[in-house]
Amino acid sequence: MANDTLQGNLHRGIPRQGASPHALIHAIQGTLADFLAAQIGSLDSVDPALGRFARTARDLVLAGGKRLRPVFAYWGWRGVAGPEAPLEPVLPAFAALELMHTFALVHDDVMDESDTRRGHPTAHRIFAGQHEQDRRTGDANRFGAASAILIGDLCLVWADQLLARADAPPIVRAYYDRMRVEAIAGQYLDVLGESQPSAWSVERALLVARHKTASYTVQRPLQLGLALSGRTDDDTDSAYGKYGLAVGEAFQLRDDLLGVYGDPAVTGKPASDDLRTGKPTALLMLARKLATPAQRAELTLDPAGAVNPADGSGGLTPAELERRAQVITETGAPARLEGMIQERVADGIAALATAPIHEDARAALIELAVRVTHRPA
Incomplete structure (x- = not known):
């Protein structure tokens, strides 16, 4: 299944011997984008509101960040596997760490009532804004917090799914x-x-x-x-x-x-x-x-x-x-x-x-x- 995950990522250039940090992060970003595109399509087919929900999750995952966890995992692997080992079979495991990280950040922001993360509104503020923009009933902040918790939960499930695709x-x-x-x-x-x-x-x-x-x-x-x-x-x-x-x-x-x-x-x-x-x-x-x-x-x-x-x-x-x-x-x-x-x-x-x-x-x-x-x- 690892190859299925990476098919859309091949054009981005999987880093091998002597890869630069930028090439590695680019490959991780591409793996995440490909995986999330499939997840969004699946939820969108159920209901457009779920597609919008999933796209918000995608935007949070791909919004930047240092990608430190996949980078440390990569060098932990590379230190023993060596420069000749193929990266493709294990790349989904590295990318999965970013989904887990998003889970942690989104929940942490809810607990801390933070307004911004990586220079953008936090998940609960995004959903509260959607609530107000659409003129829905009920408390916008409560809806925002509840939705953000679900976004975090979804990212944790996605992390499990992506990890399972690694060899x-x-x-x-x-x-x-x-x-x-x-x-x-x-x-x-x-x-x-x-x-x-x-x-x-x-x-x-x-x-x-x-x-x-x-x-x-x-x-x-x-x-x-x-x-x-x-x-x-x-x-x-x-x-x-x-x-x-x-x-x-x-x-x-x-x-x-x-x-x-x-x-x-x-x-x-x-x-x-x-x-x-x-x-x-x-x-x-x-x-x-x-x-x-x-x-x-x-x-x-x-x-x-x-x-x-x-x-x-x-x-x-x-x-x-x-x-x-x-x-x-x-x-x-x-x-x-x-x-x-x-x-x-x-x-x-x-x-x-x-x-x-x-x-x-x-x-x-x-x-x-x-x-x-x-x-x-």
């Missing part, structure tokens, strides 16, 4: 399932932390980072790629695990910094969402730990202040958000977090030093470790 040993499914469970577990801990920030700590914020981000962004994709090669060994699995955990945590720590200090025009997301909701990120937990009593008082939100209602009322003013960001800087937490990022990148690179993988993959993973943890978005 993959049974152990691949075990890594994939573990990755999904860890991502959902991390997301629940993230939600729980927002409801009891006073009970949170730097250590617990890092636990969330390991499960919500590191696992499904770097660690498990790498190990899934290894499993796809059919040549698993304990040394490589251990090296990928250590590298993935360290670089994945560093990736999330950078995200914490961008959530407060990032430029929305670059990140594609609103500034200060974490501050507005009181999310107990590692940055905020570290700031509270390092803060003077006066600074800690400024960083503490009362329950009403931590809420960002759907109608836009309440919450912190822009000036208050700016002040909180300034206080966090004054505690020294951002500089400390930068040090933690550097330590984790170094640990991740060191884990690859003796791993029995091809040199081109080692070099690519070292470059990725630096690039994804020093990004502007």
Whole structure:
């Protein structure tokens, strides 16, 4: 079935020996586009409204993004399979990771009540807008949230379907399932932390980072790629695990910094969402730990202040958000977090030093470790 998936993608040029990152991403994008076109046609034949629903899902999947999860999975596979191994049979598995990622993003945006993602309206805002435009009855925001949840669910089902089209040993499914469970577990801990920030700590914020981000962004994709090669060994699995955990945590720590200090025009997301909701990120937990009593008082939100209602009322003013960001800087937490990022990148690179993988993959993973943890978005 893998060949069926790729027939429409052949003209895009499947990358082989010495492929550039752009060629790989192009192939992944083409695989997704071909798969989604068939899914849209199937749902459109049932009812035009379902076709519109599916096209919205497609647009969210193909709206851009760094495609990090497929890229890490590719180099995890390439490191063992080698440059001569054909990519076509395993490409659907790499593309499936983007569908799972869309599932996670759409649900995360609903939980955080975010307005934008990748510079575009989030799924629930898109559906709320459709509700208003069509002058339907009922609450537009409720319809938007419900529809977005279903979009996320659909993307998760699609991810399973696309993964099944890859030529993959049974152990691949075990890594994939573990990755999904860890991502959902991390997301629940993230939600729980927002409801009891006073009970949170730097250590617990890092636990969330390991499960919500590191696992499904770097660690498990790498190990899934290894499993796809059919040549698993304990040394490589251990090296990928250590590298993935360290670089994945560093990736999330950078995200914490961008959530407060990032430029929305670059990140594609609103500034200060974490501050507005009181999310107990590692940055905020570290700031509270390092803060003077006066600074800690400024960083503490009362329950009403931590809420960002759907109608836009309440919450912190822009000036208050700016002040909180300034206080966090004054505690020294951002500089400390930068040090933690550097330590984790170094640990991740060191884990690859003796791993029995091809040199081109080692070099690519070292470059990725630096690039994804020093990004502007």
